[in-house]
Amino acid sequence: MAEQLHWPAQRLAAAIAAKELSARELLEAHLGQIEKVNPQINAVVTLDEAGARKRAEAADALTISGEPLPALHGIPVTHKDTNNTKGIRTTSGSPILKDNVPEFNDVIIDRLQAGGAVTTGKSNVPEFAAGSHTFNEVFGATKNPYDHSKSAGGSSGGAAAAIAARIQPVGDGSDYGGSLRNPGSFCNVIGFRPSEAVVPKAPSANAWNWQARVGPMAREVADIALVMSVIAGDHPELPFPTPVAPQRFTEPLEKDLTGMRIAWSPDLGLGIPVEKEVLEVLERQLEVFESLGAHVVETAPDLSDADIVFSNGRALDFALQFGDLVRNHREKIKSEVIWNVEKGQGLTGQDWVEMTLARTRLAHNVQKFFGEYDVLASPTVQVLPFDVDETYPTTINGVEMENYLDWMRSASVISATGIPAISMPAGFSSTGLPVGLQLSANHNQDFELLQVAHAFEQATGFAKELPPFLEGAE
Structure with a gap:
């Protein structure tokens, strides 16, 4: 079974459907890989082996029933520990919730399970998903599979590390300021942030929360599309219909990039230090895109309003979601969460007037830009994976970071625009650390963005590079 751990989800599901492999066999390989490699990286923090075996047994019964099989049939998956899982501990990395066992699933979990995924447990997160470095007081830090002394990123760091370590082919995550993209970059996997309302984020304290997203991670773009076909779609609790039908993600990914207009910006026009x-x-x-027939120009949209839109919007959402927890358990919550909550509670009416005007200007600037260009390429993360014992980078190129979010601006200013974005494996540093390329497109161009990412992937193949500690492993 060692070979199958490297297979993409599409191939695994097809093998199970063809009775070449059973869901139970794949599950045992998955659990064996967790036992083997997880002590070194700390990606998986909760296991439900008994429940997983029942789910795999049910999947095998469905295989032989002759009934139609779902897209992710028999694929074992651990879920991000901020996503509620019915009957399985969900801590959000917080001592307050260390024994929390929800009585319901979040929508993304319901859809993954209905889509055939075999839930096996939970992957590590920073406390309440605050920050892009995965560590907490409950479970400790997740280590980068490519260098165990380095961060795996966050907040979907446990999922990214698990996928890179061949524990599972795909995973679920969330992204406010870069939490799918940043760990994707750090762990040499793909993190995809969809457009607003493509994947419902429910339940939510704020149904109009337009910056927070949930989405997939994988080692292949085809698997990203596969998961999107399962988790995308309308939901009755939310006020907006999906702008991209789930069926769109089942269409061919192949696309000729000849004549495509790609903008490259090293600092997103804001002087962001990288x-x-x-x-x-x-x-x-950049030469890869040119070899595929695209035209690459160094330029960027006017994103000068993005920082205020992101920071004030995030602060409000933190106040809505975590205000009561801070009020009742302040001594048990990390300072970064408290800071964000208090910033949100302190916003004035004038702050909201200014942010709304800024958001409108930003939207106009983005639409003007995508009238001229098809894709924006930029760094996913401003730094290489840093020391796992650091809280976050405090300086970049001699520039002081004002708070725990500043070092994530290359991702967070894209979040402020609301457009879809993907982090693609794009090479390695001189010391073998992964580097991700962020690709963004206009609103609701999610599938078209995946097509561009697929073309880049086919021309490069960086995600196939194994973490050193797995090389030669049986």
Whole structure:
């Protein structure tokens, strides 16, 4: 079964459907890989082996029943520990919730399970998903599969590390300021942030929360599309219909990039500091797009309003979601969460007037930009994976970071625009650390963005590079 752990979800589901492999066999390989590699990286923090075996047995019964099989049939998956899972501990990395066992699933979990995924447990997160480095007081830090002394990123760091370590082919995550994209970059996997309302984020304290997203991670773009076909679609609790039908993601990914207009920006026009080696790795990849027939120009949209839109919107959402927890358990919550909540509670009416005007200007600027360009390429993360014992980078190129979010601006200013974005494996530093390329497209161009990412993937194949500690492993 060692070979199958490297297979994409599409191939695994097809093998199970063809009775070449059973869901139970795949599950045992998955559990065996957790036992073997998880002690070194700490990606998986909760297991439900008994429940998983029942689910795999049910999947095998469905295989032989002759009934239609779902897209993710028999694929074992651990879920992000901020996504509620019925009957399985969900802690959000917080001591307050260390024994919390929900009585319901979040919508994304319901859809993954209905789509055939075999739930096996939970993957690690930073406390309440605050920050892009996965560590907490309940379970400790998740380590980068490519260098165990480095961060795996976050907040979907446990999922990214598990996928990179061949524990599972796909995973679910969430993304506010980069939480799918940043760990994707750090762990040499793909993290996809969909457009607003394509994948419902429910339940939610704020049904109009337009910056928070949930989405997939994988090692292949085809698997991203596969998962999107399962988790996308309308939901009755939310006020907006999906702008991209789930069936769209089942269409062919092949696309000719000849004549495509790709904008490249190393700093998104904002002077965002980015480590030199990150830029050196990414700038080498621009030739890939040119070899595929695209035109690459160095430019960026006017994103000068993005920071206020992101920071004030995030602060309000933190106040809505975590205000009561901070009020009742302040001494048990990390300072970054408290800071964000208090910032949200302190916003004035004038702050909201200014943010609404800024959001409108930003939207106009983005639409003007995508009238001229098809895709925006930029660094996913401003730094290489940093020391796992650091809380977050405090300086980049000699520039001081004002707070725990500043080092994530290359991702968070894209979040502020609301457009879809994907982090693609794009090479390695001189010390073998992964670097991700962020690709963004206009609103609701999610599938078209995956087509561009697929073309880049087919021309490069960086995600096939195994973490060193897995090389030669049986």
